[in-house]
Amino acid sequence: MRPQIVLFGDSITEQSFRYGGWGASLTDTYSRKADIVVRGYGGYTTRWALFLLHHIFPLGSTTPPVATTVFFGANDAALLGRTSERQHVPLEEYKENLRKIVRHLKECSPTMLIVLITPPPIDEEGRQIFATSQYGEKAMKLPERTNEVSGIYAKECVEVAKELGVSSVNLWSKMQETEGWQKKFLSDGLHLTPDGNKVVYEEVVKVFNGAWLSAPDMPSDFPHHSEIDPQNPEKVFQERCL
Numbered sequence: 001m002r003p004q005i006v007l008f009g010d011s012i013t014e015q016s017f018r019y020g021g022w023g024a025s026l027t028d029t030y031s032r033k034a035d036i037v038v039r040g041y042g043g044y045t046t047r048w049a050l051f052l053l054h055h056i057f058p059l060g061s062t063t064p065p066v067a068t069t070v071f072f073g074a075n076d077a078a079l080l081g082r083t084s085e086r087q088h089v090p091l092e093e094y095k096e097n098l099r100k101i102v103r104h105l106k107e108c109s110p111t112m113l114i115v116l117i118t119p120p121p122i123d124e125e126g127r128q129i130f131a132t133s134q135y136g137e138k139a140m141k142l143p144e145r146t147n148e149v150s151g152i153y154a155k156e157c158v159e160v161a162k163e164l165g166v167s168s169v170n171l172w173s174k175m176q177e178t179e180g181w182q183k184k185f186l187s188d189g190l191h192l193t194p195d196g197n198k199v200v201y202e203e204v205v206k207v208f209n210g211a212w213l214s215a216p217d218m219p220s221d222f223p224h225h226s227e228i229d230p231q232n233p234e235k236v237f238q239e240r241c242l
Contacts, residue, residue: 002221006037009071012192014040020194022201033218045075045089046097053104064109067213069204070101073119074190077145077153084144094153098160113211114166118154121172122147123182126189169203
C-alpha cells in the first residue's frame with residue numbers, strides 16, 4: 001500500500017489540483033511512490049479546522065499519513081470591521097490552534113513529517129481590483145486583508161513550528177523576494193497563479209527532500225515494466241509483492 005501525504009488547508013489547498021497547481025505537481029512527482037490526498041476547505045480558518053481533525057486524522061489509525069502540510073492563516077488574518085471579519089481569528093488563538101493541530105497530528109503518528117505553511121503575501125491593490133470586478137459599486141472600499149497583518153501571522157506560524165519542532169515554509173517572505181510578486185504569484189491579490197503554485201511546490205519538495213521523503217529514493221509500489229519477463233511474468237511479482 002502506498003504511503004499517503006495529506007495536504008490540509010483552506011482554498012489555496014483546495015485549488016491545488018487545478019491546472020498548474022502545487023498539489024497536482026506533487027502528485028506527478030510522487031507518482032507510484034505516494035498518494036497525495038487533498039483536504040482543502042475554502043474559507044476555513046484554524047478555528048474551524050479543529051472540528052475536522054478527528055474526521056481526517058482519526059486517532060488509532062493503522063495507516064496514518066507519512067506527511068501532512070498544514071496551510072492556514074490567510075483567512076485567520078482577515079481584518080475586523082471589514083468585509084471578511086467573520087473569518088478573523090485573533091493572533092494568539094491562531095497560534096494556539098496551530099499548536100492543537102500539530103499536537104493532534106503527532107498523536108496520530110510520532111514519525112509523521114509535519115510542515116506548516118504560512119499565509120502568502122497580500123496584494124491589496126489586487127484584492128481591490130478583484131472585488132470591483134465582482135461587485136462593481138458595491139465592492140469593498142477598504143481591503144479586507146493587508147500584507148502587513150498577513151506578515152504578522154506568517155511570522156508567528158514559523159515561530160510555532162520552531163517551538164514544536166516541526167518544519168515550516170515561509171511563503172510570505174519567499175514570494176516577496178521576487179520583483180513584481182504581486183501579479184506574478186497572485187491571481188486576485190490572495191490566491192495563486194501557476195507561478196505562485198510553483199513556488200509552493202518547490203518549497204514543499206525542498207522540505208520533503210531534506211527529510212526522508214525524496215521521491216527518487218522511495219520505492220515504487222509495483223515493478224517497472226522492464227523488470228517483467230514476458231515468458232515468466234509472475235516471477236517478479238512473487239519476488240517483489242509477496
